[in-house]
Amino acid sequence: MAFAVTARRRPARTAETARRGVLTAVGAAAAVLFLLPLWWMTASALRPQEETFGTLSPVSVWTVLPRHLTAENFGRLGEAGFTLAMANSVLVAAVTVVVGLAICSMAAFALAVLDFPGRTAVFAVMVVSFLIPFDAIAIPLSSVFRDVGLQNTYAGLILPGIGNGLAVFLLRSFFLGIPQELAEAGRVDGLSWWGVFWRVHLPLSQPALIGAGLILFVFQWQSYMWPLLIAPDPAKKVAPVAIAQFAGEHGVDFGGIFAGAVVTTAAPLLVLLFFQRYFTQSLSASGLKG
Amino acid sequence: MATQATVATEPDTGAAAVPPRRGRRHRDLWVALAFVAPALLAAVVLRVWPMVRAVTDSLHSTPLGFGPTEWVGLEQYRALLGDPAFLNSLVVTAVFGVVINPLQVLLALALALLLNARLPATGLMRTLIFLPVAVPQSVSAVIWAIAYRPDGPLNGTLALFGLDGLRYLTSPGQALPSLMVIVSWIGVGYWMMFLIAGLKEIDPTLYEAAQIDGAGRWRQLVSITIPQLRRQLIFVLVADTISNLLVFAPVQILTNGGPNGRTDLIMNNIFERAYVAADTGSAAAATVILVVVALAIVVVQFRLLGTGEED
Numbered sequence: 001m002a003f004a005v006t007a008r009r010r011p012a013r014t015a016e017t018a019r020r021g022v023l024t025a026v027g028a029a030a031a032v033l034f035l036l037p038l039w040w041m042t043a044s045a046l047r048p049q050e051e052t053f054g055t056l057s058p059v060s061v062w063t064v065l066p067r068h069l070t071a072e073n074f075g076r077l078g079e080a081g082f083t084l085a086m087a088n089s090v091l092v093a094a095v096t097v098v099v100g101l102a103i104c105s106m107a108a109f110a111l112a113v114l115d116f117p118g119r120t121a122v123f124a125v126m127v128v129s130f131l132i133p134f135d136a137i138a139i140p141l142s143s144v145f146r147d148v149g150l151q152n153t154y155a156g157l158i159l160p161g162i163g164n165g166l167a168v169f170l171l172r173s174f175f176l177g178i179p180q181e182l183a184e185a186g187r188v189d190g191l192s193w194w195g196v197f198w199r200v201h202l203p204l205s206q207p208a209l210i211g212a213g214l215i216l217f218v219f220q221w222q223s224y225m226w227p228l229l230i231a232p233d234p235a236k237k238v239a240p241v242a243i244a245q246f247a248g249e250h251g252v253d254f255g256g257i258f259a260g261a262v263v264t265t266a267a268p269l270l271v272l273l274f275f276q277r278y279f280t281q282s283l284s285a286s287g288l289k290g
Numbered sequence: 291m292a293t294q295a296t297v298a299t300e301p302d303t304g305a306a307a308v309p310p311r312r313g314r315r316h317r318d319l320w321v322a323l324a325f326v327a328p329a330l331l332a333a334v335v336l337r338v339w340p341m342v343r344a345v346t347d348s349l350h351s352t353p354l355g356f357g358p359t360e361w362v363g364l365e366q367y368r369a370l371l372g373d374p375a376f377l378n379s380l381v382v383t384a385v386f387g388v389v390i391n392p393l394q395v396l397l398a399l400a401l402a403l404l405l406n407a408r409l410p411a412t413g414l415m416r417t418l419i420f421l422p423v424a425v426p427q428s429v430s431a432v433i434w435a436i437a438y439r440p441d442g443p444l445n446g447t448l449a450l451f452g453l454d455g456l457r458y459l460t461s462p463g464q465a466l467p468s469l470m471v472i473v474s475w476i477g478v479g480y481w482m483m484f485l486i487a488g489l490k491e492i493d494p495t496l497y498e499a500a501q502i503d504g505a506g507r508w509r510q511l512v513s514i515t516i517p518q519l520r521r522q523l524i525f526v527l528v529a530d531t532i533s534n535l536l537v538f539a540p541v542q543i544l545t546n547g548g549p550n551g552r553t554d555l556i557m558n559n560i561f562e563r564a565y566v567a568a569d570t571g572s573a574a575a576a577t578v579i580l581v582v583v584a585l586a587i588v589v590v591q592f593r594l595l596g597t598g599e600e601d
Contacts, residue, residue: 024409031415041433057446107329116322129333135536139564141340163332193321224428224539240426244543247432261429272424
């Protein structure tokens with residue numbers, strides 16, 4: 001940015017090359033440092049436990065490179081109920097994304113396109129509500145959910161994820177960028193408001209929908225405290241809770257812990273890598289503009 | 291922030307060609323309500339209701355094993371503010387925040403500046419630094435727990451240089467910094483992305499003009515980049531502060547607040563009040579205090595963003 005634009009082509013060329021070399025090295029070192037824990041986790045999941053701990057002190061290249069590849073660490077996860085936990089996580093996240101997108105995009109449409117008395121008030125209620133961080137009120141919310149019989153149910157796990165302020169605001173600011181004339185034209189052509197929403201705004205908003213979907217997905221897949229509070233039943237355990245409990249109960253089965261960590265991380269990692277562009281776009285759009 | 295955009299969509303008075311719609315207004319209200327009702331309901335049920343619940347619970351006593359019953363006024367709050375464990379938790383949370391928030395924002399800013407420069411492979415580097423964001427916090431916690439073991443890779447690295455191993459999470463002095471490392475590993479890449487997005491929005495002609503005026507790199511950073519990035523910096527600082535205020539999974543999984551309460555961040559303290567001590571009233575009062583603090587931080591954000599903002 002600021003530095004690079006300079007690019008003076010005068011005597012200082014070698015100095016400039018050296019500077020770029022140093023900066024690149026610093027960037028690469030930072031990237032490696034951030035990657036290292038994940039790399040080590042994956043390498044250790046793929047090798048026998050003795051090898052993981054045999055290569056630790058002092059560290060060498062074999063600390064991060066597996067010599068004997070094996071999948072046996074993953075085999076033990078099935079016995080520990082990990083398959084069920086993964087299935088629960090996938091189910092909960094998938095339903096959250098679908099239902100959440102429906103609810104959030106409808107609200108965003110009303111707030112951006114429709115003109116109705118009380119719109120400002122509705123918007124204010126939504127803004128103020130979602131300013132309260134979810135984690136902060138999770139404990140009293142779990143009391144409320146228990147009182148209405150949502151403990152140990154999929155609904156109990158899913159519901160907190162479907163109304164997401166960030167997703168609403170992101171979609172709303174995207175809808176605001178769609179010319180109002182398109183909506184009016186659709187109305188003149190005989191579309192209902194639902195038709196305008198479904199045939200005009202949604203098809204035009206794919207990037208924002210992916211961004212909002214990712215926000216909903218990441219929130220739900222990262223969720224740790226809420227499942228701990230609302231779904232103590234092992235049958236409703238989700239993956240992030242399963243890995244923590246597995247680590248607590250099988251404290252010596254490090255191979256299994258690494259394998260579970262890889263499995264729990266793989267899904268969100270692949271999704272985020274694949275959609276990274278949309279995610280970063282939504283980051284810059286949400287909260288900062290609108 | 292909201293007002294500006296809302297105003298922009300108000301039915302344009304001047305721009306003709308829009309048929310008069312007075313007659314439809316009433317029916318549109320019901321259509322609009324149908325669209326907005328599910329999300330509005332979610333907002334109220336998931337945020338307002340538990341908040342009301344926390345306030346009422348906090349005004350009642352909690353006989354062991356039962357729900358809160360008897361009205362006690364502000365007694366829970368008075369008890370909390372006289373409870374050394376709660377005060378300790380406030381201090382630990384404050385120390386954690388005062389150290390980690392500037393640290394993370396500065397690190398995120400440095401990385402953003404570095405990886406927004408014209409260097410080879412910045413896209414790959416950005417992605418690698420961003421990766422930990424995808425890792426669930428509980429996974430990060432269990433992996434770092436192994437890394438922090440006495441016979442783990444961190445002490446193995448120290449041994450390489452002939453240094454003695456550290457105790458990390460089990461040492462009263464090192465436990466909180468050890469948590470900061472984990473939380474920063476998770477978060478810095480996320481905040482970096484916001485700042486990179488902001489850097490990309492800065493008008494390049496500003497830098498060209500500065501160069502013509504003979505401004506050096508440092509001068510450009512201080513006079514152009516930082517002021518132009520003000521909005522994103524404030525947002526990141528506030529959002530980061532809130533997220534660090536609510537750190538829970540690493541504490542609950544790794545230290546349970548120990549050793550000696552040295553890592554008893556506020557969320558862990560509240561969780562233990564509610565689920566270990568089964569003291570709903572006390573946990574509710576602590577929750578109310580936490581939410582008030584969080585909202586105060588957000589209000590400060592709006593104040594900072596509101597003034598001197600003119601585009």
